[in-house]
Amino acid sequence: MDEQRVRGRGGGPPRSRERGPFHWERQDGGGRPGADRRIGRWLWRSTLLLTAFVLAGSQFAADQQAGEHAHLDFFARLLLIAGSALLLWRQRHPVLVVFGTATAAMVYLGAGYPYGPVFLTVALGCFSAVVAGHRRAAWTAVGMLWAGHVLIAHWLYRWLPPSGDRAASWGQEIVVAAWVAAVVTVAELVRVRREQWDRERAERAQAARRRADEERLRIARELHDVLAHSISVINVQAGVGLALLDSDPEQARSALTTIKAASKEALGEVRQVLDALRTPGDAPRAPAPGLDRLPELVEQAGGAGLTVEVRGAAPKLSPGTDLAAFRIVQEALTNVVRHSGSRHARLRVDEADGALTLCVDDDGPATGADAGGSGNGLAGMRERAAALGGTIEAGPLADGGFRVLAVLPLSVKEDR
Incomplete structure (x- = not known):
C-alpha cells in the first residue's frame, strides 16, 4: 500500500468513516471497532432511559409537592435533559461530566423546582469520575453541590423562587449529606474492586x-x-x-x-x-x-x-x-x-x-x-x-x- 492510499487524496491523516460526534474509544488504546460501537450504543440507550426516568420522576415529584415549589416549566425540563445528556460523555470526559451535572442540579434547585431524581445524574457522573481515577474532581463537584444546597436552603432562599419559601430543616441536610456519602462510598468501593481486578488480570498475564x-x-x-x-x-x-x-x-x-x-x-x-x-x-x-x-x-x-x-x-x-x-x-x-x-x-x-x-x-x-x-x-x-x-x-x-x-x-x- 503506497503513501497516497494511506494518507488519502488530500495528503492529510487518514479519516475513519466511524468517527463522529460520539465516537467512543477504549482508554487503553487497544479498542476494536465492534467493541467501540457496542459501548456507544450502550451509552446512548442507558442515557435515554435515565433521561426518561428523570423527567417522569420529576413530574411525579412536582405533582406530589404542588404549591411547595416552583412549577415544572420548560426551563426545568431543559435543565433535566441537559444534565442527563451530559452523561453521554461520562467515559471520555468524566471530570467535565461530574461538574456539569452538579452545576445543572444546583441551578435546578436554586430555581426552586421540586426535589426528585435530579440527583441521579450527579450520582452517575460522580461514580464514573471516581471509577476513572478522578477522585478529587468527583469529591469537589459533589461537595460543591452540597455546599450550594446548604446556601440555597438556609440563606439564599429569601431571594430565590418560589416566593414565601422557608428555610429547610437541618435534618434534611443530614439526609442530603448521607446521600452524598453513600454515593462516594459506593463509587470508591467499585473503584477499589476494579483496581483489584486489573491487578489480578495483570498478575495472571505476567x-x-x-x-x-x-x-x-x-x-x-x-x-x-x-x-x-x-x-x-x-x-x-x-x-x-x-x-x-x-x-x-x-x-x-x-x-x-x-x-x-x-x-x-x-x-x-x-x-x-x-x-x-x-x-x-x-x-x-x-x-x-x-x-x-x-x-x-x-x-x-x-x-x-x-x-x-x-x-x-x-x-x-x-x-x-x-x-x-x-x-x-x-x-x-x-x-x-x-x-x-x-x-x-x-x-x-x-x-x-x-x-x-x-x-x-x-x-x-x-x-x-x-x-x-x-x-x-x-x-x-x-x-x-x-x-x-x-x-x-x-x-x-x-x-x-x-x-x-x-x-x-x-x-x-x-x-x-
Missing part, C-alpha cells in the same frame, strides 16, 4: 508470560544439549571417515555407522521436543533420558574418540533431577570433545548429605579456534542446576585441564 519464557528456555536448553552433543559426535566421526576413507575403509565404515546412530538418536529427541510443543497437554511418548543411560553416553563419547572413566553410581532420582544430571554430564563431555585436546575424561558420581555431585575432569589443553565456545553450554548447565536449587562450578585446573562440578539437591519439589 505469570503466563513467565511460564512461556520458562518453557521457551527449557526447550532451548533441550535442543542445544541434544544437537550440540550429537553434532559434535557426527563432526568428529565425519573427520575420521574422510581421513580413513582410502587407507582404512573398514574404519571409515565404522565412523559412518556411528554418524548414522548419533543422527538417528538426535532426530528422535528433537522430534520428542517438537511433539511436546505441538501438543503441550499430552504425555511424552518416550521417557526422558536419565543417568541410567550413562553407559550409552560413554559409548557415544568413545565413538567420538573420547575415553571416559566413570566412578560411582547414581542413586534413584526424581525425573527432573535425573534429566538435569544427564544433560549436565552430556554437555560436559561434549565440551571436552569440542574444546579440549585431551582424549581422556573422568566422571565421578557421588551422593552425600542429601545432594548429588557430578564431576567431569579432563587433562586439557584447550584447543585453538573452538576453545572459547559460545558459552551457551555452560549457561544452560547453570540454568538447569539453578532451577533445582543446585550449583555449577566450571573452570581450568592447575595442571592445565578443565573441571565441571555440579551439586544438585536430591529433595526437590518439582513443578513438572
Whole structure:
C-alpha cells in the first residue's frame, strides 16, 4: 500500500468513516471497532432511559409537592435533559461530566423546582469520575453541590423562587449529606474492586508470560544439549571417515555407522521436543533420558574418540533431577570433545548429605579456534542446576585441564 492510499487524496491523516460526534474509544488504546460501537450504543440507550426516568420522576415529584415549589416549566425540563445528556460523555470526559451535572442540579434547585431524581445524574457522573481515577474532581463537584444546597436552603432562599419559601430543616441536610456519602462510598468501593481486578488480570498475564519464557528456555536448553552433543559426535566421526576413507575403509565404515546412530538418536529427541510443543497437554511418548543411560553416553563419547572413566553410581532420582544430571554430564563431555585436546575424561558420581555431585575432569589443553565456545553450554548447565536449587562450578585446573562440578539437591519439589 503506497503513501497516497494511506494518507488519502488530500495528503492529510487518514479519516475513519466511524468517527463522529460520539465516537467512543477504549482508554487503553487497544479498542476494536465492534467493541467501540457496542459501548456507544450502550451509552446512548442507558442515557435515554435515565433521561426518561428523570423527567417522569420529576413530574411525579412536582405533582406530589404542588404549591411547595416552583412549577415544572420548560426551563426545568431543559435543565433535566441537559444534565442527563451530559452523561453521554461520562467515559471520555468524566471530570467535565461530574461538574456539569452538579452545576445543572444546583441551578435546578436554586430555581426552586421540586426535589426528585435530579440527583441521579450527579450520582452517575460522580461514580464514573471516581471509577476513572478522578477522585478529587468527583469529591469537589459533589461537595460543591452540597455546599450550594446548604446556601440555597438556609440563606439564599429569601431571594430565590418560589416566593414565601422557608428555610429547610437541618435534618434534611443530614439526609442530603448521607446521600452524598453513600454515593462516594459506593463509587470508591467499585473503584477499589476494579483496581483489584486489573491487578489480578495483570498478575495472571505476567505469570503466563513467565511460564512461556520458562518453557521457551527449557526447550532451548533441550535442543542445544541434544544437537550440540550429537553434532559434535557426527563432526568428529565425519573427520575420521574422510581421513580413513582410502587407507582404512573398514574404519571409515565404522565412523559412518556411528554418524548414522548419533543422527538417528538426535532426530528422535528433537522430534520428542517438537511433539511436546505441538501438543503441550499430552504425555511424552518416550521417557526422558536419565543417568541410567550413562553407559550409552560413554559409548557415544568413545565413538567420538573420547575415553571416559566413570566412578560411582547414581542413586534413584526424581525425573527432573535425573534429566538435569544427564544433560549436565552430556554437555560436559561434549565440551571436552569440542574444546579440549585431551582424549581422556573422568566422571565421578557421588551422593552425600542429601545432594548429588557430578564431576567431569579432563587433562586439557584447550584447543585453538573452538576453545572459547559460545558459552551457551555452560549457561544452560547453570540454568538447569539453578532451577533445582543446585550449583555449577566450571573452570581450568592447575595442571592445565578443565573441571565441571555440579551439586544438585536430591529433595526437590518439582513443578513438572
